[in-house]
Amino acid sequence: MIEILISIFVLIGGFFSLLGSIGILRLKDVYGRIHAATKSATLGVVATITGTFLYFLIIDGEFSGNILLTILFVFMTAPVAAHIISRSAHRTGIKLWEQSTVDELVDTYPEKERQLHQQAEKTERS
Amino acid sequence: MAFQILLNLLIAVVWMALQNSYTPVDFLFGYVVGIFVLLILRTVLRFDFYMRRVYAVFKLFLLFSKELIMANIDMIRIVLSPKLTNKPGIVAVPTRLSSDWEVTLLASLISLTPGTLSMDFSEDGRTIYIHNIDVPNREEMIKDIQDKFEKAILEVTR
DSSP states (O other): OHHHHHHHHHHHHHHHHHHHHHHHHHOOSHHHHHHHHHHHHHHHHHHHHHHHHHIIIIISOOOOHHHHHHHHHHHHHHHHHHHHHHHHHHHTTOOOOTTOOOBOSGGGSOHHHHHHHHHHHHHHHO | OHHHHHHHHHHHHHHHHHHTOOOHHHHHHHHHHHHHHHHHHHHHHOOOOTHHHHHHHHHHHHHHHHHHHHHHHHHHHHHHSSSOOOOOEEEEEEOOOOSHHHHHHHHHHHHHSTTEEEEEEOTTSOEEEEEESOOSOHHHHHHHHIIIIIHHHHHHHO
């Protein structure tokens, strides 16, 4: 019985990791891919690690705190990495996907960096 | 608040000494006794009981877990739809939170829920620029983010 529960956790984790990979392939721009890579992975990691933790706790009867710490470290590092990658991508003038509706961030940039965005759009059109 | 936690730990240690057995279970029991002692003292000394904050943290955690699962289901729908019809966009979201610590927590929680990604802050740290994978309605999205996490974070810190 408990093995079925653990299997469900691990399978959910695998499913969300797979979904993240599909997202990386299908979404068109850097920002969408960051979404896919970091977000589906968070639930994937949490589910897989919960399954592993339950396995060691119930089957081996061993409380392994360092497995739980993995969740904490993933949750602490993933947003920072996503933030820095997307921020630097946008600052160096990488365009958003055509279907994007609003971009309120580019208006706040100083003149020099805004030009970088306009240049990138021109080269895209030509 | 730090004083209360220290007092609570002290009560737990005294409890262990009174029982003359130093096991984790005794410590835990002493801690629970300490919580009750503080609960009674609160009416006399008029301080803000710190377990209220612990409860608020717990509520924030539950809210975050719920959002994580709901947003992941949204993400499944977007990624697996045969044609990509989502409309991404970067939206400026003003926030009521003031200290650096609160804004950092809010930005991290926004980044961790799928579909939203905090990209940049304004100079004064009062506005977060959020990239959203699907923005059908700008005002609705801003209200959504403010309602969801801001209130829960304010309960923890104030």
